[in-house]
Amino acid sequence: MPLLMGAALLVGWARTAFEPIQFAFYKEPHGTWYIDLPDYPGPKGNLAMVAGADDMLDFLAKGKNRVVVAMSEQPFTGALALNRVKVGEPGGGAYYKPENHAIQSVWLCDVTLFALGKFPEHIYFRAVE
Structure with missing residues (x-):
């Protein structure tokens, strides 16, 4: 999941599947x-x-209200992993299982298609800010 940059990311994810891209997330009050x-x-x-x-x-923000997360389809140093379990019907997002983590399931909505262009089989990620 800044785990950001709209349309530029669509090209970026496809072009840089081996290099992490970054998205920002923020938590409202x-x-x-x-x-x-x-x-x-x-x-x-x-x-x-x-x-x-x-x-x-x-977990990634460690008590902060903002976090920048690097993501890639390929493993990289210090990254956690999400493995795709199921893609829902159109409009249904996709379910991922975190690898070696207490969180049992993560659902990503169809905005993922806007940000990444697809629901990758694996998403490797870590906080960078």
Whole structure:
């Protein structure tokens, strides 16, 4: 999941599958995490991180209200892993299982398709800020 930069990321993810890209996430005072995608054409509510993604961001942010996360389809130093378990129907997002982590499931909504262009089989990630 700044784990950001809208349309530029679509090209970036495809071009840099071996190099991590970065997205920023922020937590609002009421406790909801959002991905920072200023070019996203839909409503802000679609950018909310829920169903395990919020728990993962709490873990990565270590008590802060903002975190920048590097992501790649390939393993990289210090990265945790998410393995795709199931892709839902159109509009249904995809479910991922964190590898070696207490969080049991992470659901990523279809905004992932805007940010990454697909639901990768594996997503490797770590906090960088």
